[in-house]
Amino acid sequence: MTIESEKLMIELNFGNGFIDETSKDEPFDRRKLFDLLPETVVDKRTLNLVEIHELFKAVNHTKTRIGSARLFHSLANPSESIELIHAKQDSYCELESNERLQGIIAEFLETFKSGEEHLFKFLNAHMQALSPYRDFNEAMTSVEYMLEAAELPRTETAYLDSLFKSILSFKASPTAGLIYGPRYRTREGIKSGREKKSLLRLKFSPTRLTIGTFIPSLPALFFGAGLLTGFMNQAVAFTGFMLTCGLSLFGILYAILIKPIFDFETAILPIRKRLIESNRFASAMEAVAAVDEILSFVTFSKKTPHPTVIPEMNDAPKHFFTARELRNPVRAADEPDFVANDLDMDAARATFITGPNSGGKTTICKTMVQNQILAQIGAPVVARVACLSMADRITYQAPAFDSLTDDEGRFGTELKVTRDIFFNTTPKSLVILDEIAEGTTTHEKMDLSVEIMNGFFAIGNSTTLVTHSHELVENFKAQGRGQYLQVEFVNDRPTHRLVPGVSSESRALRVARKIGFSPDDIRAHLQKHGYDNSTARELKTDTRNTP
Secondary structure (H helix, E strand, O other): OOOOOOHHHHHHHHHHOOEOOOOOOOOEOHHHHHHHOOOOOEOHHHHHHOOHHHHHHHHOOOOOHHHHHHHHHHHHOOOOOHHHHHHHHHHHHHHHOOHHHHHHHHHHHHHHHHOHHHHHHHHOOOOOOOOOHHHHHHHHHHHHHHHHHOOOOOOOOHHHHHHHHHHHHHHOOHHHHHHHOOEEEEOOEEEEOOOOOOOOEEEEOOOOOOHHHHHHHHHHHHHHHHHHHOOOOHHHHHHHHHHHHHHHHHHHHHHHHHHHHHHHHHHHHHHHHHHHHOHHHHHHHHHHHHHHHHHHHHHHHHHOOOOOEOOEEEOOOOOOEEEEEEOOOOOOOOOOOOOOEEEEEOOOOEEEEEOOOOOOHHHHHHHHHHHHHHHOOOOOEOOOEEEEEOOOOEEEEOOOOOOOOOOOHHHHHHHHHHHHHHHOOOOOOEEEEEOOOOOOOHHHHHHHHHHHHHHHHHHOOEEEEEOOOHHHHHHHHHHOOOEEEEEEEEOOEEEEEEEEOOOOOOOHHHHHHHHOOOHHHHHHHHHHOOOOOHHHHHHHHHHHHOO
């Protein structure tokens, strides 16, 4: 098995320089990478709604900058290959059970990390033309250490084994000779000592002080010796002295100004170009990142204070998701008491979740999507047991405000999103809807919502609808279609658990009181400021007397 080609990320690394070689807090520019990546399994609206950046922070325990970029790339672009996921899962299990191998790989990554700043400074061409040698030499040393450290014990799983073979494959390439040296300028371009040498060649020495820089000063030795022995007259000595000073000054200018710029343009930048264009080098760098990603999964599992598991994954014709003690990977990382839920989205095909605000419905929606993404990049999910299938599309719709440029208002804005989700849904899709058809009359909302949900039933994918409309859910319950869950409240407080049933309760008044905007708060405000609220009292009385 060979490493999956992720040429896009390497091109982004080097071409756009999103890996920041100067920042200590942020190893790379996540926002820039997020904007550059194309949409695949998950659209960017969904990624933002499920807080992909927070999920990355929770899972990220990588040691290298390129490893961090690789992990974020994976989260934003979950794999569609069940073979790759199974291979990554196998490698995770091997690494998780072998602490010795964990230590060896961690040491390998730390070795690479020590020169990574200079390496990406070199690859992103962020060096100063007048002082390029330190960054260049450190970058070459970093890659050299990487190639030496890759001589690790043979691993048992194909994925890990292929990663280290990719690194060693670059070591055997002609381009790798540019790392070790010697390096020559030829008519055909920059060449390594391993490659065929042209008769006309000029050796590149990445330092200011070479024999060439001292050649102009050699006359000083001659005239100095002559003066000491007295065989030169005063005129000849003065002429020689001036000539020596001029040549020495030229030597200094050559070493300080001319040689660095000449080397930068004719050797350093061409070497950079050859490395970036080398498929073997790109594969080697991707391999380092992928190894770091797998080790990060292991560390994430260890540091999460709740059970994690590698889910059983398959490529079923219809999407399903079942789990026991499922938790949110972002919140659970910092909350030892985070409440778990069991989930079974298989035979029912549609799940209706009802309940008052503040019960945890939104968190449950994000939990499903975040764990589906983790499963689909080969990572452990935060659950005791999990079994799910590949999703060809993962979408999550939550209420959004309409824009001034939208002629249809809020209703049209949200309905367009639902339309796009529906038309792109297949039986293998995971769809989560947090209310639909908002912004119209109750009657129209009901009719349209029924048609939309019936459409998803016909497709046969996994659909979850979060709604306050218990009438809508009762409609489907009467038909025996779907499963019905509600958020549990005990003593008027949410337990954050899902239990069977349809909730018809509304705790809007309790929330209004909590934030200080209940009917009593409104009347108190009017009375305090001397406003006439007699009309409000009359309306209140009339409402109470209405049968």
